[in-house]
Amino acid sequence: MRALTVVPGTAGSARVEDIAEPDPAEGSVLVETIAVGVCGTDLEITSGVYGWAPPGRGRLVLGHESLGRVLEAPAGSGLSAGDLVAGIVRHPDPVPCPNCGVGEWDMCRNGRYTERGIKEIDGFCRERFRSDPGFLVKVAPHLGLLGVLMEPASVLAKAWEHIERIGERALWRPKTCLVTGAGPIGLLAAMMGRQRGLEIHVLDRVTEGPKPGLVRDLGAHYHTGSVKELSAEADVVVECTGVGRLVFDILQTTPPGAITCLTGISSGGRLIPTDAGALNKSMVLENDVVFGSVNANRRHYEKAADALARADAGWLKRIVNRSVPLDAWADALARRPDDVKPIIQLAEV
Numbered sequence: 001m002r003a004l005t006v007v008p009g010t011a012g013s014a015r016v017e018d019i020a021e022p023d024p025a026e027g028s029v030l031v032e033t034i035a036v037g038v039c040g041t042d043l044e045i046t047s048g049v050y051g052w053a054p055p056g057r058g059r060l061v062l063g064h065e066s067l068g069r070v071l072e073a074p075a076g077s078g079l080s081a082g083d084l085v086a087g088i089v090r091h092p093d094p095v096p097c098p099n100c101g102v103g104e105w106d107m108c109r110n111g112r113y114t115e116r117g118i119k120e121i122d123g124f125c126r127e128r129f130r131s132d133p134g135f136l137v138k139v140a141p142h143l144g145l146l147g148v149l150m151e152p153a154s155v156l157a158k159a160w161e162h163i164e165r166i167g168e169r170a171l172w173r174p175k176t177c178l179v180t181g182a183g184p185i186g187l188l189a190a191m192m193g194r195q196r197g198l199e200i201h202v203l204d205r206v207t208e209g210p211k212p213g214l215v216r217d218l219g220a221h222y223h224t225g226s227v228k229e230l231s232a233e234a235d236v237v238v239e240c241t242g243v244g245r246l247v248f249d250i251l252q253t254t255p256p257g258a259i260t261c262l263t264g265i266s267s268g269g270r271l272i273p274t275d276a277g278a279l280n281k282s283m284v285l286e287n288d289v290v291f292g293s294v295n296a297n298r299r300h301y302e303k304a305a306d307a308l309a310r311a312d313a314g315w316l317k318r319i320v321n322r323s324v325p326l327d328a329w330a331d332a333l334a335r336r337p338d339d340v341k342p343i344i345q346l347a348e349v
Helices: 040-046 141-167 184-195 211-217 227-231 244-253 276-285 298-310 313-319 326-333
Strands: 002-006 015-018 029-037 065-072 084-087 114-116 128-131 136-138 176-180 199-203 221-223 236-239 259-262 289-292 322-325 342-345
Touching: 002 326, 015 326, 029 084, 029 141, 040 326, 065 141, 084 141, 136 298, 141 184, 141 236, 141 259, 141 289, 141 298, 141 313, 141 342, 176 184, 176 227, 176 244, 184 199, 184 211, 184 236, 184 298, 184 313, 199 227, 211 221, 211 313, 227 244, 236 244, 244 259, 322 326, 326 342
Parallel strands: 176 199, 176 236, 199 221, 236 259, 259 289, 322 342
Antiparallel strands: 002 015, 029 065, 029 128, 029 342, 065 084, 084 136
8 A cells, every 4th residue: 555654854755655554463443544634743754853763664654633434443442334533643652651541641751652653653644554443533424524633623622621621720711812823723723712602812924815714704803913912811822833932922911810821832943032030920920821732632532523523614624725645745745825734635535
């Protein structure tokens, strides 16, 4: 079968090649891959700056955002042939650490977790893969190809779960949420905020293309100005850009008791002058919270499945706005001005 593989750490090594059928030892469920989404992580891996091949191997099968169709599943697995599923990316470490031992592998304490298409386990960008049933989550049939959004949606489902847990430390009646960044992560963060009945403000740089319309059609507000005025009124901030200066501006201006969730990863290498003492003082005196969130466990995938199933499919379709075949994988990684979420499609739904 065909797959997109790469030598981690080697730029320009990605290629489509023939590989062996998935080993039954990988799991009892056989899945046909329909599509994989691409994101900045895939770009980093193909650029040679990230990624780990499986032990004893030189190449890694790419793809961590998946949509597939079950071909074979054992009795009692909860899955049947024809079911649409998404594969869970992170798997627990073999020790396991206390969190991995209770299914909270997204909070692994020792770093020995593995991740599909990223860290030591082959990914989903191949015609077929195998998995244990516990690492597959059903996608609502009416979503069809849009189920490829499950993995990024799981990241935001976790973020919102943790925001709400922190909010429960006191009487918490949030009204306003600021989302910085209108990429797929930011848009899904805004969608889930609207599903919670919050007034949503989204800040991004672009003034043209699909993003302003996608935000407004959620019933949210789109902005391109300064973050300070917006964050000063926000009960919740979901930061999705990873821009260091933006993060500091947010933390310096949020109101008392605000909760800021960081989901964007900064590139580093840039010094930002700041009064750390004043920042510390204001956060302590105002009971502010800032925390980082990445990846997801099965519970978050299930919450993401519910959120996507309740969303407007026509709106979601505007996020998944470009599909390319496997042979044209490089085109999916070459971002265009009107891109939101390009995907690589391997089969029809």
